[in-house]
Amino acid sequence: MPRTALRICPLCEATCGLTLTLDGATVTGARGDREDVFSRGFICPKGAAFGAVDADPDRLRTPLVRRAGRLVEATWQEAFDAIAATLPALVRDHGPDSVGVVLGNPNVHTMAGALYPPLLLKALGTRNLFTASTLDQMPKHVSSGLLFGDPFAIPVPDLDRTDFLLLLGANPLDSNGSLCTAPDFPGRLKALRARGGTLVVVDPRRTRTAALADRHLAPRPGSDALLLAALAHTLLAEKLADPGPHLERHTEGLPGLADTLADALAAFTPEAVAPACDLAADEIRGLARALAAAPTAAVYGRIGSCTVEHGTLASWLVDVLNLLTGNLDRPGGVLFPLSATAAAPRPARPGKGFSLGRWTSRVSGHPEAKSELPLAALAEEIDTPGDGRIRAVIAIAANPVLSAPDGDRLDAALAGLDFMVSVDPYLNETSRHAHVVLPPPPPAQSAHFDFAFNGFAVRNQARFTPAAVPLQPGRMDECEIHARLILAASGMHGTPAGAVDELAVTTTLTRAAADPASPLHGEDPDRLAGLLTGAGGPERRLDLMLRLGPYGDRFGLGPRPAELPDEAGDGLTLERLRAHPHGIDLGPLRPRIPGVLNTRSGGIELLPEPIAAELPRLRAALGARPAPLVLVGRRHLRSNNSWLHNVPALTGGSNRCTLQVHPEDAGRLGLADGGRARITADGGSLDVPVEVTDAVRTGVVSLPHGWGHDRPGARLSVAAVRPGHNVNQLLDGSRLDRLSGTAVLNGFPVELRPLP
Numbered sequence: 140m141p142r143t144a145l146r147i148c149p150l151c152e153a154t155c156g157l158t159l160t161l162d163g164a165t166v167t168g169a170r171g172d173r174e175d176v177f178s179r180g181f182i183c184p185k186g187a188a189f190g191a192v193d194a195d196p197d198r199l200r201t202p203l204v205r206r207a208g209r210l211v212e213a214t215w216q217e218a219f220d221a222i223a224a225t226l227p228a229l230v231r232d233h234g235p236d237s238v239g240v241v242l243g244n245p246n247v248h249t250m251a252g253a254l255y256p257p258l259l260l261k262a263l264g265t266r267n268l269f270t271a272s273t274l275d276q277m278p279k280h281v282s283s284g285l286l287f288g289d290p291f292a293i294p295v296p297d298l299d300r301t302d303f304l305l306l307l308g309a310n311p312l313d314s315n316g317s318l319c320t321a322p323d324f325p326g327r328l329k330a331l332r333a334r335g336g337t338l339v340v341v342d343p344r345r346t347r348t349a350a351l352a353d354r355h356l357a358p359r360p361g362s363d364a365l366l367l368a369a370l371a372h373t374l375l376a377e378k379l380a381d382p383g384p385h386l387e388r389h390t391e392g393l394p395g396l397a398d399t400l401a402d403a404l405a406a407f408t409p410e411a412v413a414p415a416c417d418l419a420a421d422e423i424r425g426l427a428r429a430l431a432a433a434p435t436a437a438v439y440g441r442i443g444s445c446t447v448e449h450g451t452l453a454s455w456l457v458d459v460l461n462l463l464t465g466n467l468d469r470p471g472g473v474l475f476p477l478s479a480t481a482a483a484p485r486p487a488r489p490g491k492g493f494s495l496g497r498w499t500s501r502v503s504g505h506p507e508a509k510s511e512l513p514l515a516a517l518a519e520e521i522d523t524p525g526d527g528r529i530r531a532v533i534a535i536a537a538n539p540v541l542s543a544p545d546g547d548r549l550d551a552a553l554a555g556l557d558f559m560v561s562v563d564p565y566l567n568e569t570s571r572h573a574h575v576v577l578p579p580p581p582p583a584q585s586a587h588f589d590f591a592f593n594g595f596a597v598r599n600q601a602r603f604t605p606a607a608v609p610l611q612p613g614r615m616d617e618c619e620i621h622a623r624l625i626l627a628a629s630g631m632h633g634t635p636a637g638a639v640d641e642l643a644v645t646t647t648l649t650r651a652a653a654d655p656a657s658p659l660h661g662e663d664p665d666r667l668a669g670l671l672t673g674a675g676g677p678e679r680r681l682d683l684m685l686r687l688g689p690y691g692d693r694f695g696l697g698p699r700p701a702e703l704p705d706e707a708g709d710g711l712t713l714e715r716l717r718a719h720p721h722g723i724d725l726g727p728l729r730p731r732i733p734g735v736l737n738t739r740s741g742g743i744e745l746l747p748e749p750i751a752a753e754l755p756r757l758r759a760a761l762g763a764r765p766a767p768l769v770l771v772g773r774r775h776l777r778s779n780n781s782w783l784h785n786v787p788a789l790t791g792g793s794n795r796c797t798l799q800v801h802p803e804d805a806g807r808l809g810l811a812d813g814g815r816a817r818i819t820a821d822g823g824s825l826d827v828p829v830e831v832t833d834a835v836r837t838g839v840v841s842l843p844h845g846w847g848h849d850r851p852g853a854r855l856s857v858a859a860v861r862p863g864h865n866v867n868q869l870l871d872g873s874r875l876d877r878l879s880g881t882a883v884l885n886g887f888p889v890e891l892r893p894l895p
Contacts, residue, residue: 144607145172145720147587149248150185150192151779153178153315154589155322156602156721157186164608166190166583176722177600178322183315184777188788192582197785197854198564199578201613210566210576215615218575219623223632225558225574229531235264236501238628239517239529242270243537244780250677251579252536253590255621258639259533262629266498266507267529269514271780274542275442276318277879278450280509284493285747286458288737290509291594294458294473295319296437297728298327298597301471302336303433305426307363307457308443308885309340312347313774317441320589320596325351327597337433339426341366342443343771344799344841345834356426357836358416360771361886363440364449364757366416366423367456368407373427374463375401376408381431383465389733390462391742400459400746406758415761417838431464435471443771446885449757451878455750462745467732474728475735478593479601479711480684483691485656490737495749495878501527505880513880514543515872521552531558533628535621540568541781541847544870544882545822550850560628562620565785571852577624579617583607586674588681601690601711602722603681605674618677640676644668644683651687658697659687667694672714682713690725702726753878765838766888768804770820772844772866781845784858796863797830799841800891805831808891815894818842820869820887826894827864840891842866844884 141162146169148155156175160168169189173180185192202218203210213221229237240260246252260268272280284290296304298321309317311324321327328351332338340352341363349355358366374380380397387393409420409427416423430436438460444453458467466472477484496506502519505512512520517539520529532553540546540553546568553559553572561570562577570576579585587604610616615623622639626632648664651657659667671686673679685691690700692710699709706723708715716723738744777789784790798818800810810816812831817824818840827842835841847865848858867884874883 141167146189146583146604146607147589147602148186148189149582149587150189150783151315152317152320152592153183153322153324154320154592155181155186157182157189159189159583159607161608164611166193166607172721174721175602176724177596177598177602181323181326184789185779185783188786191786191788192783194581195785197856198581199566199576202578203566203576205574218577219627219632221575222560222624222627226531226628227630229558230263233530234527236267236527237530238263238265239267239269239520239532240265241514241517241532241534241537241539243535244271245536245782247591249617250586250588250590250681251617251621254618254677254680255625256535258643259621259625259628262625267520268511269517270511271514271537271542272509272511273513273515273879273881274446274884276445277508277511277881278445278454278876279318281451281495281879282454282458284509285750286455286743286745287735288490288492288739289735290493292475292735293318293595294461294467294475295595295597296439297471297474298331299727301331301435301437303430303436304331304336305339305341305430305436305438306348307341307440308445309439309441310342310346310348310774312351313776318595319439320592337429343836343839344773356418356422358418359765360769360839361447362416363444363447364453364456365407365412365760366418367453367460368404368757369409369412369423370427370430371456371459371463372404372407373409373424374431374460375404379428379431380463381465382462385732386462386465386467386743389736389742391738391740391744393745396745403746403751403754406761411761415763415765430460435469436464436466437461437473443885446881446883448874448876448883448886449760450876450881452750452753452757459745462743468730470727475731476594476596476728477599477689477731479688479690479725480590481594481688483687483689484734487733487736487741489739489741492737492739501525508879513875513882514539515875515882517543518545518549518552518872521556522548530556532556533560534569534573535562538567538569538781540850541845541865542867544867544872546847546865546868560624562624566852566854568848568850568853571850577620579620580610580614584610584614585617586678598727599725600722601685601716601725603713603716604720637676640680643680644671647683658693662696670694672712678713685711685713685716749878768838768840768889768891769886770869770889771839771841771885773841775843778845784846784848785855787857790857790861796843796846798827799830799832799835801835801837801839802831802833803837804840805829809893810891816891817894818869819890821873822869822871825864825868840889
């Protein structure tokens with residue numbers, strides 16, 4: 140008899156609530172959950188295809204272990220035995236930095252990916268951490284760390300209340316939003332316009348989002364920081380800046396620092412940046428005036444403004460504009476979400492601050508950012524001989540052969556490793572090199588809570604969904620996989636997996652009991668641990684984080700958190716979330732400064748030294764000669780990086796790997812729609828199909844990210860039929876944003892010629 144179950148969608152950052160239709164253990168349909176407190180029934184094509192993703196026949200069902208050069212099916216015991224027999228000895232002989240850990244984007248979509256990688260890194264002691272952040276969002280983490288003292292203190296646009304929204308390098312109608320968790324982003328933008336607000340989109344492509352806008356500006360790619368600097372210059376030069384008393388009181392050095400900032404941005408007049416941006420000076424000046432005149436406004440930049448040469452400066456300038464217009468930490472402007480599992484707010488005081496470059500990579504000396512090294516540097520850290528060489532890799536939900544620059548070099552480097560472990564449901568372009576592959580179960584068989592995305596949500600809320608169907612025979616829960624991996628890699632193989640979670644619980648409670656500022660001060664950690672609920676260690680850890688969070692019940696030992704809804708009772712616990720399967724709404728975002736700040740000064744540090752030191756390089760770009768032709772990527776609604784190309788329901792239509800070229804450029808270069816062209820850049824050449832369209836501006840071509848499913852040994856039968864082309868093979872990994880180590884994936888020069 141068919142039944143239904145609720146599940147939060149794990150396929151993009153929107154975190155929509157789904158109602159699944161089940162026939163036994165099979166998901167036969169998915170629709171939006173109309174009672175979900177956050178998504179209110181919204182669903183996109185990815186969510187509607189949840190059942191097809193869940194049942195993909197190419198998903199691995201048992202571990203694989205390499206024997207005599209071939210990956211063969213093995214038992215779970217054999218897989219962890221192989222890890223335990225190799226990794227601890229390798230670390231003992233060559234040191235902890237001989238192991239590199241690579242975390243892919245899907246980690247932030249699972250409970251396991253949020254709870255266990257930090258424990259793995261601590262157990263290994265390695266400094267060689269590489270994540271998808273340096274292919275996407277690291278500039279925003281760095282700019283927030285420098286401004287606010289916390290790389291995770293990222294303000295998001297108050298979409299439901301703003302009067303003016305300026306989007307740069309973002310296409311949420313296709314991506315569903317990024318570093319801004321907002322189910323039904325399209326509906327929220329339409330509601331903005333319906334209430335009389337203004338939407339301005341800055342993008343070299345006429346995306347679906349740009350087509351919806353009141354104004355669309357199509358500058359030259361990579362010029363985002365110049366445009367933003369000119370907007371800030373105009374606000375300061377024309378005395379339009381008005382941070383207001385709240386921000387002036389909490390910004391280090393204001394109001395006098397405004398003069399210093401004006402001096403730092405003096406060169407970036409609209410007239411000076413206009414040629415580099417390929418926008419009219421009057422258009423730039425008019426945009427600054429409109430931003431200042433709006434009753435409330437929000438500036439929001441995403442991947443197009445991050446994955447460029449000056450991505451950190453662009454990310455910094457986004458919040459400089461929000462501050463100068465008085466819209467930072469203001470309803471209708473940009474605000475800091477407060478997740479239910481965040482640390483409970485404490486009184487404002489000077490903090491530890493944020494530092495860059497505490498260590499550097501071995502080969503090229505790239506500075507760390509947020510304890511991470513550039514993923515573009517992984518290959519050289521493996522294939523360059525010498526002390527400290529990475530000899531083993533643990534890749535968790537990561538496919539850097541496709542997602543990082545110069546996949547061919549990384550492909551060869553991974554093949555030469557002493558040992559590699561992949562936690563991945565597929566044998567893909569990266570995991571095919573592993574010595575051990577540990578496949579997590581399909582998403583319907585896992586519980587879900589959004590640890591990461593609630594920290595970027597446009598409305599505070601908390602939602603938990605248990606597994607929709609029981610774990611099937613032969614499968615292992617994803618959290619147990621991670622726990623056993625930690626034990627095997629750290630020399631504790633054979634210890635019960637639950638010991639990892641219990642140690643995490645005991646450590647947290649012991650620390651809280653010893654903290655005089657905690658409501659748990661002086662309490663017995665063992666007694667408190669006995670009060671936790673949940674089906675297993677991961678849920679007990681979630682219950683603990685909820686109880687100690689800003690809305691938590693604090694085990695009844697502290698005052699009831701202010702402004703809690705009635706359904707939260709005396710504070711959040713896992714049991715209370717379970718009693719509200721559609722979630723608990725915790726209300727709109729509220730101002731959080733100064734409590735959110737963790738800078739050494741205790742205030743917003745508007746012009747931090749690393750930013751000031753980087754501005755001369757941006758000034759030099761004013762005189763640079765623009766490349767005749769540059770490349771940008773693009774998002775697809777039916778895709779998410781390299782993940783979903785193996786799902787028939789999400790292939791075809793607009794989800795195509797074509798090189799988009801403007802008609803004028805096509806005519807000049809002799810290209811025809813449907814023909815082929817050879818595109819060449821720093822890292823090599825690709826022969827690609829051409830799509831002639833005026834959706835891209837002149838001087839710009841566009842090829843989507845995440846394709847190239849044509850390498851031997853991968854088992855992706857659907858993706859292999861339409862493999863597409865790996866755009867990142869055009870890059871050699873040398874183009875990086877200096878402050879964040881993020882790969883320049885957009886706005887890099889290319890050459891193009893037709894093929895017969």
